[in-house]
Amino acid sequence: MKPILLIAGFYAGLNAVILAIMGLTVGFPATPKIHVVEVRMLTKPMEEMRLSALLDSGLLSIGDRPRLIILGASGPAMAYPPRLVEAMLPDYETSNLALPAAHMTETLVEFDEVLDTVPASVLRRSVLVLGVTSMAFWDSMAPIVPAMEPRLAWWQTPPERTLLTLAAARSPALLDIRHPVRRMLPRSLVFAAKQRFRCWRRLGEVFHEHPGQWLAQRGSWRLKSILDMKWPLRSPEVDLVPADRWAQHQTLRKIRKDIERWLSNQKPFGRPYDPRQFDALSTLLRRATASGMRVVVIDMPLHSEFLHHPEYGSPFNKRLAEVVAAVNAASSGDGQRVANLDLTTALGDQYFADGAHAITTGRPAWVRLLVERLRPILAEQRPNSYP
Amino acid sequence: MINSLDFIAFVALAAAGFHFAPGPWRARVVFPMSCLLFLFLTGPSWKALFAMLGFIAAIWLATRVVALRPTRGTLPVVIAALLLSFGWLKGYALLSWLPLATRVPTTIGLSFMLLRGLQLLVDMRQDPGLRPAAIDVFSFLASWPCLVSGPIQRFQDFQIQSAGMAAYRLDDEVLLESLGRMARGWLLAIVCGDFFRHVWLGLKATAFEDVYPLAFGGAQLAFLAYLFCDFAGYTDVVIGAGRLCGLRLPENFNRPYAARSFLEFWGRWHMTMSNWFKTYVFNPLLMALTARWPASAAATSIAAIAFFATFFLVGLWHGPTTAFIFAGLLLGLGASVNQWYRGSVRLWLGKKAFEALSARPAYAAAAKGLAFAYLCGVIVSLWLRGGEILFIAHRYGLSGLAVSQAFVFVVAAATGLLRLPTIPWPQSMGWRCFMIALAIVIIEMYLFLFPQADGRVFYQQY
Numbered sequence: 103m104k105p106i107l108l109i110a111g112f113y114a115g116l117n118a119v120i121l122a123i124m125g126l127t128v129g130f131p132a133t134p135k136i137h138v139v140e141v142r143m144l145t146k147p148m149e150e151m152r153l154s155a156l157l158d159s160g161l162l163s164i165g166d167r168p169r170l171i172i173l174g175a176s177g178p179a180m181a182y183p184p185r186l187v188e189a190m191l192p193d194y195e196t197s198n199l200a201l202p203a204a205h206m207t208e209t210l211v212e213f214d215e216v217l218d219t220v221p222a223s224v225l226r227r228s229v230l231v232l233g234v235t236s237m238a239f240w241d242s243m244a245p246i247v248p249a250m251e252p253r254l255a256w257w258q259t260p261p262e263r264t265l266l267t268l269a270a271a272r273s274p275a276l277l278d279i280r281h282p283v284r285r286m287l288p289r290s291l292v293f294a295a296k297q298r299f300r301c302w303r304r305l306g307e308v309f310h311e312h313p314g315q316w317l318a319q320r321g322s323w324r325l326k327s328i329l330d331m332k333w334p335l336r337s338p339e340v341d342l343v344p345a346d347r348w349a350q351h352q353t354l355r356k357i358r359k360d361i362e363r364w365l366s367n368q369k370p371f372g373r374p375y376d377p378r379q380f381d382a383l384s385t386l387l388r389r390a391t392a393s394g395m396r397v398v399v400i401d402m403p404l405h406s407e408f409l410h411h412p413e414y415g416s417p418f419n420k421r422l423a424e425v426v427a428a429v430n431a432a433s434s435g436d437g438q439r440v441a442n443l444d445l446t447t448a449l450g451d452q453y454f455a456d457g458a459h460a461i462t463t464g465r466p467a468w469v470r471l472l473v474e475r476l477r478p479i480l481a482e483q484r485p486n487s488y489p
Numbered sequence: 490m491i492n493s494l495d496f497i498a499f500v501a502l503a504a505a506g507f508h509f510a511p512g513p514w515r516a517r518v519v520f521p522m523s524c525l526l527f528l529f530l531t532g533p534s535w536k537a538l539f540a541m542l543g544f545i546a547a548i549w550l551a552t553r554v555v556a557l558r559p560t561r562g563t564l565p566v567v568i569a570a571l572l573l574s575f576g577w578l579k580g581y582a583l584l585s586w587l588p589l590a591t592r593v594p595t596t597i598g599l600s601f602m603l604l605r606g607l608q609l610l611v612d613m614r615q616d617p618g619l620r621p622a623a624i625d626v627f628s629f630l631a632s633w634p635c636l637v638s639g640p641i642q643r644f645q646d647f648q649i650q651s652a653g654m655a656a657y658r659l660d661d662e663v664l665l666e667s668l669g670r671m672a673r674g675w676l677l678a679i680v681c682g683d684f685f686r687h688v689w690l691g692l693k694a695t696a697f698e699d700v701y702p703l704a705f706g707g708a709q710l711a712f713l714a715y716l717f718c719d720f721a722g723y724t725d726v727v728i729g730a731g732r733l734c735g736l737r738l739p740e741n742f743n744r745p746y747a748a749r750s751f752l753e754f755w756g757r758w759h760m761t762m763s764n765w766f767k768t769y770v771f772n773p774l775l776m777a778l779t780a781r782w783p784a785s786a787a788a789t790s791i792a793a794i795a796f797f798a799t800f801f802l803v804g805l806w807h808g809p810t811t812a813f814i815f816a817g818l819l820l821g822l823g824a825s826v827n828q829w830y831r832g833s834v835r836l837w838l839g840k841k842a843f844e845a846l847s848a849r850p851a852y853a854a855a856a857k858g859l860a861f862a863y864l865c866g867v868i869v870s871l872w873l874r875g876g877e878i879l880f881i882a883h884r885y886g887l888s889g890l891a892v893s894q895a896f897v898f899v900v901a902a903a904t905g906l907l908r909l910p911t912i913p914w915p916q917s918m919g920w921r922c923f924m925i926a927l928a929i930v931i932i933e934m935y936l937f938l939f940p941q942a943d944g945r946v947f948y949q950q951y
Contacts, residue, residue, distance in 0.1 A: 105665040112926030
């Protein structure tokens with residue numbers, strides 16, 4: 103036991119030295135304190151979402167036009183660029199607040215921030231477009247992530263965009279304020295960093311996660327500085343062009359096999375869905391309708407590779423429709439009704455960059471489809487209680 | 490996985506259970522139970538757990554068949570059946586016609602179980618006295634220190650150590666040796682391995698952006714460094730953990746970065762796998778070929794052929810995809826050319842002159858550069874899919890790829906010219922404890938700054 107006691111003693115001593123150095127550097131405890139709200143079931147830093155929504159919805163409050171607010175995960179984030187939507191739907195000022203890889207619980211947090219920030223008078227004239235896929239309701243997206251990566255053999259990727267894709271995969275390791283020790287850092291540091299780089303979304307989009315990555319991009323092989331790129335980022339963009347049909351076919355076969363295996367392994371434990379995500383959806387819809395917004399839930403278009411498995415088809419659509427119906431049934435007479443659009447099979451495979459995301463050249467088709475289906479809903483008579 | 494607190498807790502629990510259990514119980518009850526618990530905890534699903542147990546049962550049945558019917562034809566049939574069930578469980582596309590092929594769960598450590606099982610069966614055929622009991626077969630195949638990525642221990646060695654478990658005593662020296670080895674392994678895997686992983690991924694992404702031969706060459710070197718730190722670190726951890734339970738696992742690495750030729754590299758890298766292939770593929774094949782063509786003039790060519798076949802199988806062992814088949818062919822080509830060159834030049838210059846030439850620093854550095862440039866190019870198939878390799882080949886062209894490999898050559902050759910001093914570390918208990926505590930603090934600081942490091946070992950996928 104003597105070695106263990108000695109190791110523990112040295113370990114405590116070394117930590118004391120490190121803490122003393124840190125305390126002398128940033129103060130102990132740091133002031134002002136960072137207020138961290140603990141929310142369960144979140145995989146994204148709370149502060150990221152709050153700030154993202156705050157800044158974006160801060161822009162919303164400028165001007166008096168009705169707003170079209172798009173929420174959801176990476177599907178709507180990449181498919182509906184605000185300028186393109188505004189070009190086809192000029193009556194509305196569009197903001198795309200969709201967060202890549204967001205679960206419905208996270209979208210709910212972001213939406214609450216919108217409700218808190220945007221004036222009620224603006225909200226009552228606004229439209230909420232919530233784009234969803236079944237993946238936002240799974241308890242874990244990790245197994246499906248490899249299947250969602252753009253294939254380099256499959257697509258030729260222009261240099262700038264590749265760098266952006268790489269950057270988007272990073273996360274704010276150094277400034278993740280949820281870590282107990284990092285809470286000592288002044289809140290202003292996080293905010294200042296965001297302002298400095300005008301990054302309104304994930305900090306990882308501008309900061310190198312790791313010195314290894316920094317090192318890798320130094321030297322003669324470095325293309326250009328990440329900071330030379332155009333900011334702010336409104337949504338991650340991946341500019342992809344089909345390259346090799348054979349490679350594409352092979353990749354699809356592998357993806358299908360991976361997914362089937364994963365689902366097969368999941369079966370003893372039941373469906374991969376997390377019921378709490380459906381609760382979050384229900385809550386979000388109730389809050390949106392109560393605020394007077396028009397709400398449209400869109401079952402996002404999917405590549406045929408995803409549609410072949412029944413798990414992605416009718417069972418999810420049915421469950422989504424049940425939630426929407428329950429919200430509509432529970433809403434009072436003067437509340438808005440939630441519309442549900444099933445667009446899962448509405449677009450051809452040529453408009454997809456991977457299983458569920460829009461290819462850049464296909465975005466006009468995605469937006470056109472959205473606007474065509476939205477118009478009849480927006481043209482409907484609004485309840486009398488709202489102007 | 491091995492970098493998680495769960496694993497540390499598991500090792501502590503297993504070591505405590507092992508230490509406090511009565512001697513005769515250790516090998517018969519505590520160790521097998523810890524293996525079963527490890528399978529249960531690390532298995533991706535219940536189905537996977539049953540699949541792995543089923544595979545172990547199949548190997549045990551195979552040992553029974555070989556024991557009961559020790560005829561010449563039994564072993565090939567039994568091995569063929571095992572390989573078939575292995576391919577089925579691994580979900581090989583070649584065997585997709587088998588029933589339930591698409592529903593087979595994902596398992597871990599199956600390839601390593603197979604190698605150990607085959608070793609046992611072949612040795613049983615050669616040694617009629619070797620007749621293992623079911624519990625020994627289970628402990629050997631499911632031995633938790635070796636389950637995920639080896640090292641590949643021989644059954645006979647395991648049996649001797651298993652017999653010695655009853656008298657094993659965990660004193661301060663053993664404890665310190667184990668903890669030191671584990672701390673070094675974690676430092677290597679978590680800090681160094683993760684660092685090189687990031688460099689590799691960053692350079693890989695850069696290499697795909699446009700034609701950047703230096704980035705592609707750098708990615709190859711960084712990947713090799715990452716693979717070494719990851720795998721050697723993992724091996725250190727499991728060797729240290731095994732020591733806590735009375736197991737002396739074989740060493741798997743002997744400074745592979747110091748190798749000065751392709752064949753020497755494989756003598757220093759993943760040594761237990763290399764030895765396995767040497768014992769059960771290369772040697773029998775060489776003997777069979779020599780018996781067929783006994784002329785001494787044919788010796789160099791025969792050895793080259795045996796090397797080619799062995800290394801082709803090493804490549805194929807990683808997976809049955811086109812990329813690995815191609816990699817196997819290139820590995821085989823590299824080994825046979827290396828052997829043919831060695832044999833021919835030795836014959837031409839004479840043994841002494843060849844040894845004198847090999848000892849020259851410039852020659853040794855150039856040989857090292859060449860070996861690593863070739864090796865790094867071949868193992869690209871471990872981190873690029875077939876389509877991606879074609880994409881890079883098409884985009885870079887022959888000149889771009891040549892520049893990439895020239896960069897690898899220069900870096901490797903330059904390291905061959907370096908002479909690093911050996912630091913005589915103090916061996917006192919206090920100093921060793923301090924170094925272990927320092928390693929833990931460095932790991933903690935690294936994980937604090939870069940919490941993305943996961944605990945998966947790269948080789949686990951094989």
